[in-house]
Amino acid sequence: MPDTLLQPDRGQPARPIDLIAPAAFDAWLSARPPRVRAALAAQRFTGKPGTHAIYADEDVQAVVIADAPGPWTLAKLVEALPAGTYRVAGDIGPAALGWLLGQYRFDRYRKSEDAATRILLTTDAAGIEETLRVAAATALVRDLVNTGASDCGPAELEAQAETLAHRHGATLMVTRGDALATGYPMIHAVGQAAVKERAPRLIELEWGDPSHPRVAIVGKGVVFDTGGLDIKPSSGMRLMKKDMGGAAHALALARLVMAARLPIRLHLLIPAVENAIAGNAFRPGDVLRTRLGLTVENTNTDAEGRLILGDALTKVGEDEPDLILDFATLTGAARVALGPDLPPLFTDDEALAADLLAAGISQDDPLWRLPLWDGYDEMLKSDIADMVNAPDGGFAGAITAALFLRRFVPKGVTWAHMDVFAWRPSAKPGRPKGGDAYALRACYAMLKQRYSR
Structure with a gap:
């Protein structure tokens, strides 16, 4: 989206948009010329909350009915307006x-068309x-999630992090392929079946003054999830290009933090893997070592996201951060x-x-808190290892996944886990069907409030 879509009002010519409270509609309408009232009557526009009308009165004009401006008040209207410059009083x-x-339009795979600029x-x-930054970060999540897995692998996520590092003067560190086997054995195990060009990696970015509070942002980067040897059906695999949605959120939030120059020491971690199927794929029943030293009985190769996050959370915890936020398309x-x-939202x-x-x-940008219910922790028990990755039975699946992650967060460190979908199954104004950001604006607003200068 061009930065020019939002500009300061210096009195330049523009088409007017009236933003009217429902209670004020009748008075507003009675003050319009007869030709305008006739045009609105022809559209059967009655001023119901959440509606709009476009009409011509010498030039294109519009009216929107809303109690108060919200993020999506103008989103439906802008999709219908012709190109031009507009002003809201x-x-x-x-x-x-x-x-x-x-x-917003995702047109990577379409023939380029001239879009109307409003x-x-x-x-x-x-x-x-600030508004442009938030919109651009949201568009980044949408673009990454919408991109087909053939064009968005571990290397492409690394490239995104490298771009951010160059732009903001951050330090980038990447551990790839077999180098993961000793330090990050679960990331290695999940990603080892991918072809060499899509080898697993742990992407790390550090930015900011080391004297500032350390904040870690972790994002699940499964660029495509077949389910592994516990293979998904075709219907379950159809949208698995979006299984790196947590990484997309983490990159977008890091971008916002650095662009705003929040006074924190940022540590971004993305374990990036493809959960592929090959002769060396990790198996159901394998016992996996972890960076923390625990052992995990792999009861389901399709519960791979929590495995790679476990090693990543262990790594960020070693630096004793003030706060850890993780995003994952987990369950x-x-x-x-x-x-x-x-x-x-899961947090203690x-x-x-x-x-x-x-x-x-x-x-x-709402979240809903679910419990880290200690009573379900026993579901993670294994007969042969320290824990399983996926309990039998399927009860409380989102909670037991969060409890698994909690095992890898150091005691006393403040941590929150967001189990995001990263996909909008049906369109809403300003939010087209496809990849989308959830809890991104909420987390950014929280960080600004906690770590303001």
């Missing part, structure tokens, strides 16, 4: 984000840069429990839970 606040995201003028000139159980739009820290839930509400 008054403070549009968060509605500027929906104006931008309503013009520019919005805003009196909040100071907020333009179907989370979708069964809460659907696609509401990512579960009450203050962090309160901050994230409040940020989710304020940003219209």
